[in-house]
Amino acid sequence: MRKKIVAGNWKMNKTRSEAKKLLAEIDSYIQSHPPKCEVLVGIPFVYLENAKANHKNFGIYSEDISEHKSGAYTGEISAEMLTSIEADGAIIGHSERRQYHHETDEQIGAKVKIALDNGLNPIFCNGEVLEERKAGKHFDVVKKQTETALFGLTADEIKKVVIAYEPVWAIGTGETATPEQAQEIHAFIRSLIAEKYGKDLADSLSILYGGSVKPSNAKEIFSKPDVDGGLIGGAALNIADFSALIDAYAEI
Numbered sequence: 001m002r003k004k005i006v007a008g009n010w011k012m013n014k015t016r017s018e019a020k021k022l023l024a025e026i027d028s029y030i031q032s033h034p035p036k037c038e039v040l041v042g043i044p045f046v047y048l049e050n051a052k053a054n055h056k057n058f059g060i061y062s063e064d065i066s067e068h069k070s071g072a073y074t075g076e077i078s079a080e081m082l083t084s085i086e087a088d089g090a091i092i093g094h095s096e097r098r099q100y101h102h103e104t105d106e107q108i109g110a111k112v113k114i115a116l117d118n119g120l121n122p123i124f125c126n127g128e129v130l131e132e133r134k135a136g137k138h139f140d141v142v143k144k145q146t147e148t149a150l151f152g153l154t155a156d157e158i159k160k161v162v163i164a165y166e167p168v169w170a171i172g173t174g175e176t177a178t179p180e181q182a183q184e185i186h187a188f189i190r191s192l193i194a195e196k197y198g199k200d201l202a203d204s205l206s207i208l209y210g211g212s213v214k215p216s217n218a219k220e221i222f223s224k225p226d227v228d229g230g231l232i233g234g235a236a237l238n239i240a241d242f243s244a245l246i247d248a249y250a251e252i
């Protein structure tokens with residue numbers, strides 16, 4: 001059985017006291033309702049060290065990582081730094097990083113590799129924009145993103161990667177891919193991995209769906225055979241919604 005995961009992505013939200021409160025709420029919810037899935041949150045860099053020191057019941061991830069080891073890269077945060085504060089992993093290649101910071105598939109691949117080299121678990125994001133979906137190019141886009149960023153990895157390395165398919169047109173828009181659309185492309189991504197690394201490895205890889213997942217649609221999406229959970233933005237920002245998403249797995 002591959003890992004089922006409910007992952008939050010806070011993006012650039014929450015002050016220190018708000019972050020502390022939500023982390024404590026997640027922790028106490030998990031303790032009183034042991035989840036049937038792995039739970040993790042990607043949070044702003046400035047809160048990582050305290051979060052990790054105070055919360056051991058769920059994963060604490062950064063929302064990005066530098067592709068460089070160290071040196072003159074003002075404002076960047078390295079994999080070594082994240083390991084030194086015991087962060088569990090990093091969200092890498094989110095569409096907002098691709099869109100606003102012009103990250104390329106090659107850079108994203110380098111970030112995944114340096115995360116792995118430093119013992120961090122990478123969540124690699126891919127997904128097409130609306131024009132690409134409308135033009136029927138989504139399979140090609142996701143194939144190129146995945147192959148360029150991941151296919152230089154060895155089998156032992158790629159085993160540790162979690163993929164998050166996030167159609168850009170569904171992120172923060174309220175518009176969600178249908179469960180059938182999610183299943184179709186998740187199965188496609190798994191088939192790409194199978195062609196390159198073999199079926200057993202592909203079957204063991206968790207592929208999350210992201211894009212306006214909320215309590216009302218989570219169960220239906222998470223029930224699809226190639227969907228192994230979600231990467232959640234808006235609905236990860238309050239305990240009522242986030243706990244309901246964790247609970248979706250209790251019902252599947």
Ligand code: PEP
Pocket residue numbers: 009166170171172173174210211212213231232233234235
């Ligand atoms: C995300 O940020 O990865 C995301 C999927 O956001 P939302 O759930 O708000 O669409």
